[in-house]
Amino acid sequence: MSDEKAKRTGARRHEAAAKVPEIGVGMLGYAFMGKAHSSALRRLAYAAWPPPLVPRLVAIAGRNAEQVAGAAERFGYERWTTDWRDLVADPQIQLLSNGGPNSLHAEPTIAAAEAGKHVLCEKPLGRSAEESYEIWRGVAAAEVKHMCGFNYRFVPAVRLARELIEAGEVGEIRHFRARYMQDWGVDDTRQAWRFDPEQAGSGAIGDLASHVVDLARFLVGEIGSVSALVRTFVPERRVDDAVEATVEFHSGAIGTIEATRLALGRRNAFQWEINGTEGSLAFDLERLNELRVFRADDLRARGFKTVLVTEPDHPFAEFAWPPGHIVGWGDTFVYEFHHFLSAIAGERSVAPYGATLEDGYRAAEVCDAFVSSSRSGRREKIVYRTL
Ligand SMILES: NC(=O)c1ccc[n+]([C@@H]2O[C@H](COP(=O)([O-])OP(=O)(O)OC[C@H]3O[C@@H](n4cnc5c(N)ncnc54)[C@H](O)[C@@H]3O)[C@@H](O)[C@H]2O)c1
Known part of the structure; x- marks a missing residue:
């Protein structure tokens, strides 16, 4: 490719990316999956340019204030909280990524969907088939996009x-x-x-x-x-x-x-x-x-x-x-x-x-x-x- 053509292609891609809307992400959990999800969101632009949506890392939740504050700084979140309900209430978040323990899959995932947020929930979806069914039912009723974290x-x-x-x-x-x-x-x-x-x-x-x-x-x-x-x-x-x-x-x-x-x-x-x-x-x-x-x-x-x-x-x-x-x-x-x-x-x-x-x-x-x-x-x- 000539230098001129490469410049034009680069400029077009830049314009296309500028038009790609952002999506605000709230992350529940800052440990193993919190790190895996956050790292993936940060690396998305390296894999695909322009990405389908530009992830904006808005807030991360965890139990230990000192550790979640450290994770926010390290992973690049704008805010942190020790109460996952703050993620659900945050109008700047359109996607909840749930990397909490299994007992914390149902309530936040359903609440986020009911607040109109798309949800990615780690596996196993619930602690039982009954709980998993309730999560699926609650989220499907909210008509948001949903995905279960079967990454393999x-x-x-x-x-x-x-x-x-x-x-x-x-x-x-x-x-x-x-x-x-x-x-x-x-x-x-x-x-x-x-x-x-x-x-x-x-x-x-x-x-x-x-x-x-x-x-x-x-x-x-x-x-x-x-x-x-x-x-x-x-x-x-x-x-x-x-x-x-x-x-x-x-x-x-x-x-x-x-x-x-x-x-x-x-x-x-x-x-x-x-x-x-x-x-x-x-x-x-x-x-x-x-x-x-x-x-x-x-x-x-x-x-x-x-x-x-x-x-x-x-x-x-x-x-x-x-x-x-x-x-x-x-x-x-x-x-x-x-x-x-x-x-x-x-x-x-x-x-x-x-x-x-x-x-x-x-x-x-x-x-x-x-x-x-x-x-x-x-x-x-x-x-x-x-x-
Ligand atoms: N897809 C995969 O390959 C894969 C791999 C590992 C774990 N997982 C799943 O991911 C989920 C999390 O596992 P993990 O290994 O990251 O666990 P972890 O123990 O490493 O992390 C759990 C996180 O949840 C947070 N947390 C716990 N209680 C909380 C509360 N009340 N409010 C806010 N935050 C709270 C903790 O602070 C911690 O950051 C599990 O459901 C697990 O099955 C999936």
Whole structure:
């Protein structure tokens, strides 16, 4: 491109960005998710220019005044508060991002929606299917845009898997086999709320298995029944440590879902494999730039191939670096927010590539069924509620 042409293109982009309206963001929580969401919002303009809406970080809420003030300064929020209701009442906020503990998902998310704000609520949506349903119902009635924070839908390799499945490349899916393994659950002196049933609702189920259920639904389809074993191994712990389940999809495919916080040596290993009539796909979150692909018709070079998902025609490549310059876990939140802001700007709908609060509710139904199946010793059929 000549210098003149480049200048003209640059000037046009600058004009386009100047016309992009701002969206005021209120962030609930300043710790793990508060940092992940805020960092993604700050980095959006690096990924996409002009962005669908320009995020303006208006205010952040947390319990500890000193720490939330520090987070506001560090992340770039204009204001901070120790009362999340200030976010709901703030007319300069049009989007609430809820990164609070699970017990703080329902009330602020519904209140923000009722105040006319769009809402992104972290997973698991509620502490139970019942609470998740109420959140979905309350927010849907307010007719704002909503999204549940199942960010693994925004891993480029996961999206590529979905595109290959939609294109029929693996044929009819027969198996989904997945396990989400972490090991920090041996030490419950940290992350205290995650071990309190009042605040968390469940243990590994809501924390980890909900991610697996969402990806199972995203890649294979709706789950019709489950049979599960849920265990608490650590004495006196009041939430589950692990779940092992078999699942049946409406399509007829069958699968296994496993989640644990006690898999020593496994730090954040979310691994899944899909087998269809024409091929297989496999993925490991700890190698998130790679999708492993087996094609039955590839007779001469038969075997699993490792595809580095960074090519120009791969998902989210327009936001990333040149081919081979890999992305990381934090980037999934950038793509997630870009998707949500595009939906708010009216350029696309949240579904099917983003998880709506209905998806959050449906995942919660499956998670509840794990618990009831483990208690009853029977296979549980899942009935999904509608609005
Ligand atoms: N999408 C993902 O991959 C992912 C990863 C981790 C956590 N999560 C989810 O995000 C949510 C938050 O988890 P986290 O790991 O960030 O937890 P965290 O403990 O790191 O942070 C919780 C935040 O909530 C704030 N908070 C708690 N009570 C509050 C109150 N009454 N008023 C205002 N703020 C309050 C705390 O100050 C803290 O900033 C959970 O629902 C969790 O399941 C999602």
